[in-house]
Amino acid sequence: MRAVQITEFGGPEVLKVSDVDEPVAGDGQVLITVDRAGVNYADTHQVENSYLSKAELPLIPGGEVVGHTADGRRVVALVGSGGYAEKAVAHAPYAFDVPEGVKDGEALALVLQGTTAWHLLKTSTHLQPGESVLVHAGAGGVGTLAIQLAKLWGAGRVIATASSEEKRKLALELGADAAIDGDPEGLKDRIIEANGGKPVDIVLEMVGGPTFDESFDALGRFGRLVTFGSASRQAAKAIEPARLMKGSKTIAGFWLADCFKTPALLGDPLKELFGLAVEGKLRPIVGGDYALSDIATAHEDMRARRTVGKLTLDPTR
Template sequence: MRAIHVTEFGGPEVLRLVEVPDPRPEPGRLLIDVSAAGVNYADTHAVEDSYLSRSTLPMIPGGEVVGRTEDGRRVVALADGNGGYAEKAVVREDLAIDVPESVSDAQALALIVQGLTAWHLLRTSGRVAPGESVVVHAAAGGTGSLAVQLAKAFGAGRVIATASTQDKRDLALALGADVAVAADGDGLKDRLVEANGGRKVDVVLEMTGGRVFEESLAALAPFGRLVTYGLAGRQAPEPVHAAQLMGRSRAVVGFWLMHAIGRPGMFREPLSELLEMVADGRLTPQVGGVYPLAEAARAHEDLRARRTVGKLVLDTSR
């Protein structure tokens, strides 16, 4: 089969299309004929070995696939230890879920990691209550564009989006954000407070790190929660001390989707809810680009350069 094979850590240049043997499923696992594979920002960390979990070589990147099982089921699934950027992949049976025919491949891929992440950021970690203000950073991205819509659906009182360009801010507004502001760290606290009518904010979903994290923390109201789920800026924030949290009754909560996998009620149930929301039109995943499998490196380049919106997909037929 054709697959993207990585034999050395680095940037997009290490992603090479080669022929490799077909994988063989063990008991409890399914072999998927992959029609499309999802691209996540975490993949860019995995190929340079800078993610939360360590990478090993050689590797086939990619944690999410959609396709057909050997008995003809159409499923979306988490790949078993990466392996998604390929024409075939092996997945755990319990991490594969049937896709309604009204949901496209790209839409399903938008939900398996980014949709579940957005759901848990709001429900599990952020615990957004009706009427609370929610800040969604990178609101035009794969996770952010879904979080904007879900925050409104879950009863947020005011959704404040940030994005790096006017076009991306316009998209966030079209998806339901009440206001959209520039994403850069300088002066971000003041922009967020102004966007919330002069009041500090209740919940922030943050995945950049560095100055954006620090300014977001400063913008939190008493009993506010900052949920951090990435370091897209590849710059760690300054350490947070207990007095900073206690002094204003604020909380910083970390979230990594892998900790939800296998826990009762944290995978199949929310994913089923998201698929139903897409099927009946309550949720609209944004598909930002479909790339041939052979151009995985270009997908990573575009993602890292912040040239994309929504979900990026690799078409394994090309």
């Protein structure tokens, strides 16, 4: 079968389509004929082996797929790796039936970015009605969904950051009350200004480096910042305990993989998200559908911040 298999770590240049053996489903697993595979920013880290979990070669990247099983089920599944291929294997508890009315790209957006946004707001930061929320990368896969969920769940004011006027416009269309430039220079002041002159209650942060630092400084009393990525590939400054005590601030971390040992931590939020999408209350954004042979371009576009929403791969092309 056709698959993107890497034999060395590196940037987009190591991503090449190869002919490989089809995977075989073992006990408790399902074989899926892939209609679309998801592309995530985390994949760029996995390919260069800079992710939280270390990868081994040879590797077929790709953490989630949507497709059909041999018995005719249409499922979206988290596979960990192996998604950039015509067929993939998933453990049965992580293959979820896709309801009518949810398209392939939407299912891929909801199973990973959607469940991430759900946990960031409900599990990690415990959003309360009326609180202000800052969403970094508001036009990205997680950001576009987090903006909408925060508004649905009663956030008082939602502020998004984005790198271009077009992306900021999208964030506003999705319900953000304000959208600002995400450049770290002067970011704290722009955040507070966008929140009516007040520090924010919650920050969803996945850039790292000085963006993390500026965001932390923009937190108000009892504010919570959750970090779930490091797109800048830069380290933030160390936070002294006294800086947490003053203002009673909280820093949390979130990694969706920590939900994998308890399938309900994925299945229950996904069921809720599917319901919201079917009802028209939640709009997953699919920003690009690439041919499998164009996977390097997909990674280049993502790393250069040229994309919005969820990116998908078509293994038939």
